[in-house]
Amino acid sequence: MRKMLASLVSHVFSGVNQKPAMRGLLASLNFSNDTTCDITKCDLYRLEEGPPTSTVLTREEALKYYRAMQVIRRMELKADQMYKQKFIRGFCHLCDGQEACSVGLEAGIRPSDHIITSYRAHGLCYTRGLPVRSILAELTGRRGGCAKGKGGSMHMYAKNFYGGNGIVGAQVPLGAGVAFACTYLGNTEICLTVYGDGAANQGQVAEAYNLSALWKLPCSLSSERIATTQWARLSREQQPNTDYHKRGNFIPGRKANGMDILCVREATKFAAHYCRSGKGPILLELQTYRYHGHSKSDPGISYRTREEVQSMRSKSDPIMLLQERRRNSNRSNVEEWKEIDADGKKEIEEAAQFATTDPEPALEELANYSCTTKKK
Amino acid sequence: MAAVAAGVVRGPWRQVSALVKRRFHRSAPAALQLTVREAINQGMDEELERDEKVFLLGEEVAQYDGAYKVSRGLWKKYGDKRIIDTPISEMGFAGIAVGAAMAGLRPICEFMTFNFSMQAIDQVINSAAKTYYMSAGLQPVPIVFRGPNGASAGVAAQHSQCFAAWYGHCPGLKVVSPWNSEDAKGLIKSAIRDDNPVVMLENELMYGVAFELPTEAQSKDFLIPIGKAKIERQGTHITVVSHSRPVGHCLEAAAVLSKEGIECEVINMRTIRPMDMEAIEASVMKTNHLVTVEGGWPQFGVGAEICARIMEGPAFNFLDAPAVRVTGADVPMPYAKILEDNSIPQVKDIIFAIKKTLNV
Numbered sequence: 001m002r003k004m005l006a007s008l009v010s011h012v013f014s015g016v017n018q019k020p021a022m023r024g025l026l027a028s029l030n031f032s033n034d035t036t037c038d039i040t041k042c043d044l045y046r047l048e049e050g051p052p053t054s055t056v057l058t059r060e061e062a063l064k065y066y067r068a069m070q071v072i073r074r075m076e077l078k079a080d081q082m083y084k085q086k087f088i089r090g091f092c093h094l095c096d097g098q099e100a101c102s103v104g105l106e107a108g109i110r111p112s113d114h115i116i117t118s119y120r121a122h123g124l125c126y127t128r129g130l131p132v133r134s135i136l137a138e139l140t141g142r143r144g145g146c147a148k149g150k151g152g153s154m155h156m157y158a159k160n161f162y163g164g165n166g167i168v169g170a171q172v173p174l175g176a177g178v179a180f181a182c183t184y185l186g187n188t189e190i191c192l193t194v195y196g197d198g199a200a201n202q203g204q205v206a207e208a209y210n211l212s213a214l215w216k217l218p219c220s221l222s223s224e225r226i227a228t229t230q231w232a233r234l235s236r237e238q239q240p241n242t243d244y245h246k247r248g249n250f251i252p253g254r255k256a257n258g259m260d261i262l263c264v265r266e267a268t269k270f271a272a273h274y275c276r277s278g279k280g281p282i283l284l285e286l287q288t289y290r291y292h293g294h295s296k297s298d299p300g301i302s303y304r305t306r307e308e309v310q311s312m313r314s315k316s317d318p319i320m321l322l323q324e325r326r327r328n329s330n331r332s333n334v335e336e337w338k339e340i341d342a343d344g345k346k347e348i349e350e351a352a353q354f355a356t357t358d359p360e361p362a363l364e365e366l367a368n369y370s371c372t373t374k375k376k
Numbered sequence: 377m378a379a380v381a382a383g384v385v386r387g388p389w390r391q392v393s394a395l396v397k398r399r400f401h402r403s404a405p406a407a408l409q410l411t412v413r414e415a416i417n418q419g420m421d422e423e424l425e426r427d428e429k430v431f432l433l434g435e436e437v438a439q440y441d442g443a444y445k446v447s448r449g450l451w452k453k454y455g456d457k458r459i460i461d462t463p464i465s466e467m468g469f470a471g472i473a474v475g476a477a478m479a480g481l482r483p484i485c486e487f488m489t490f491n492f493s494m495q496a497i498d499q500v501i502n503s504a505a506k507t508y509y510m511s512a513g514l515q516p517v518p519i520v521f522r523g524p525n526g527a528s529a530g531v532a533a534q535h536s537q538c539f540a541a542w543y544g545h546c547p548g549l550k551v552v553s554p555w556n557s558e559d560a561k562g563l564i565k566s567a568i569r570d571d572n573p574v575v576m577l578e579n580e581l582m583y584g585v586a587f588e589l590p591t592e593a594q595s596k597d598f599l600i601p602i603g604k605a606k607i608e609r610q611g612t613h614i615t616v617v618s619h620s621r622p623v624g625h626c627l628e629a630a631a632v633l634s635k636e637g638i639e640c641e642v643i644n645m646r647t648i649r650p651m652d653m654e655a656i657e658a659s660v661m662k663t664n665h666l667v668t669v670e671g672g673w674p675q676f677g678v679g680a681e682i683c684a685r686i687m688e689g690p691a692f693n694f695l696d697a698p699a700v701r702v703t704g705a706d707v708p709m710p711y712a713k714i715l716e717d718n719s720i721p722q723v724k725d726i727i728f729a730i731k732k733t734l735n736v
Contacts, residue, residue, distance in 0.1 A: 004386065018472065024452040115474070145509050147510060147512040147514070148512035149512075149614045150509055150510055150511070150512045151511060151512065155507075155510035155511065157511040157514045158514075159517050162475070162478050162479075163507075163510075163511075163515075165503070166502070167498055167502050167503075170472070170498060170499065170502065170503055173467065173469075173470070173471020173472050173474075173475065173499065174471050174472075174474055174475035174478065174499075174503055176468075176471070176472050176475060177471060177472035177473060177474060177475020177476040177477075177478070177479065178475045178476070178477045178478060179475075180472055180475065180479075180480040180481075181475070181476045181479035181480055181481045182479070184431070184457065184476070184481060185481075191479075192477075192715065203467065205469025206473060207467055207469075207471075208468050208471065208472070210463065210465065210468065211463070211465060211468050211469060211472055213464070230479070287506050303703040317427070322567055336434060368510055368512070368513070369509045369511075369512050369513045370508075370509055370547050370548055371508070371548065371550070371572045372508055372513070372516050372571045372572055
């Protein structure tokens with residue numbers, strides 16, 4: 001009876017801006033810390049049904065996702081700062097604005113599942129278990145970096161995480177290969193293969209679609225649609241079909257709101273379940289947005305306006321959207337958010353400190369890891 | 377009675393003495409003639425049997441038994457799971473093979489010829505070769521890329537290129553180039569067991585050539601170490617270094633020159649990368665003369681690398697004449713037989729180069 005009332009209350013009040021007077025009533029009716037949230041329905045392609053249109057967000061989950069997204073946001077902003085200070089060289093592709101994608105994708109799968117992505121990888125590096133200090137130290141090319149300074153921004157690896165890939169689109173057949181190994185080894189693991197708008201035009205992506213469908217590989221092909229490819233607007237690229245979730249032809253797909261972490265999570269769970277059931281690959285298009293330009297050489301405002309970026313920040317920021325969900329159901333505790341903010345800030349500062357003071361790799365290590373001497 | 381008694385004793389004694397004799401009687405094991413094709417087939421078969429993580433994929437490798445029949449019988453024995461036909465999709469299936477290797481399997485990825493590997497070369501170099509280094513040892517890629525390389529017969533320019541220099545250029549890759557059946561079997565087995573990406577450059581014209589397989593090569597654990605050359609023929613006057621099919625031409629040239637009193641030391645490289653410079657240097661320091669022979673183009677080729685390294689090492693001071701390279705002609709391979717025959721090193725070209733170096 002209590003549970004019914006609680007879910008009725010949260011259903012009535014979730015997603016709606018309640019008046020201050022009501023908050024007192026709600027506080028007293030606060031039986032559980034869970035929020036039932038509505039999710040935007042996904043566009044479906046060749047699918048009878050899609051992910052659910054509502055889900056439960058527990059307090060623990062909310063705090064966990066908030067923390068992860070805040071850490072990624074701060075880490076990317078710190079990387080931006082460090083790049084300007086010339087601690088980081090070469091390429092630095094930031095993903096701030098896309099936090100809901102990395103955290104949501106991770107939330108929809110198991111740790112034993114696999115992920116591979118493009119060079120815009122820092123967010124997934126973190127969600128896959130690499131500590132911030134090892135990511136930042138890799139960006140600054142120090143021996144404490146996760147690849148000991150050998151890889152840099154685009155080449156960071158972890159357990160069940162295959163990078164970080166510099167060649168646009170190359171990760172897609174690789175991801176299909178990881179999925180192949182899952183089938184071959186007879187486990188129920190899947191591979192999330194993440195790529196961007198630009199990669200969608202690569203021939204090898206079409207080859208990977210064909211082969212995954214032919215061999216029914218448990219591969220969830222997730223494109224992060226940011227409506228720009230490198231430095232150009234999507235429309236300028238002259239792709240006849242910009243509905244990435246339909247580009248697989250015979251492969252089913254769906255399009256989800258990539259700024260809403262719950263949408264991403266549920267869409268990913270749906271995809272993972274689909275793949276695990278042996279039906280083969282599935283496409284997932286996440287509509288998201290990156291605040292920074294393509295890389296550090298790109299101010300990001302030659303092909304879009306500052307107003308557009310600002311509007312996305314104020315209306316669709318993924319961290320803000322998560323907080324709003326909790327606030328709207330009066331489940332949020334401002335003190336908790338603040339504590340997480342402070343904690344995250346401290347973590348990033350310590351990591352940055354490490355990344356700028358840790359020594360560079362020893363010269364004697366130059367030739368290390370060219371080949372492995374292990375044999376079966 | 378005595379005769380019977382004698383018979384009783386003599387019979388067993390005969391047997392015993394025959395047994396004793398047998399212990400000292402050595403019979404030569406039956407010489408096993410094996411074509412290069414059969415040798416690669418056997419090597420793959422043994423490794424597929426030994427390790428379940430090994431599998432073969434490529435165009436026509438399964439139901440058709442292989443475009444050049446190198447994988448004959450394997451699909452019948454191991455089935456769809458381990459011998460996999462792919463569409464004509466090199467970049468796609470090479471990428472899948474590399475991803476599978478990253479995730480713990482041990483793929484053999486066949487390119488119908490290495491000319492088609494250019495479609496997939498990004499996956500071979502950027503995804504396979506470089507990953508162990510970029511990840512500082514976290515992510516090995518135990519994959520074998522194999523297939524016929526170099527000139528065939530009448531297949532013209534787009535199907536005749538030698539990729540030894542291209543793949544040999546890249547750190548992170550191992551590159552092997554067998555000549556005979558023993559090489560082919562030992563090297564494919566080593567390649568499959570190696571945790572690094574290995575490119576095995578076979579030769580279509582050698583597939584049907586039979587060689588006697590020594591006894592030790594008939595063992596299921598016979599391996600040829602990657603990175604070690606073999607001296608096929610001892611000599612004193614000149615070192616002739618080669619890989620793949622031209623090794624046979626070098627031995628023919630050596631046989632002809634031997635009648636003229638010139639004794640060539642013929643080295644079969646077996647591995648392009650890492651190159652066995654020690655063996656080459658030791659030989660040059662003995663003979664004081666060097667000729668390299670390859671099917672590929674001259675510029676930036678295998679011979680060029682050998683010559684450069686000789687200059688950088690201890691053997692340079694032992695040279696009595698500049699080293700000479702015998703290579704394929706610096707043209708895309710022509711079709712007409714007379715032109716094609718004169719675009720790859722022939723025995724007479726090798727003899728000419730040797731005599732020129734020796735100034736005879």
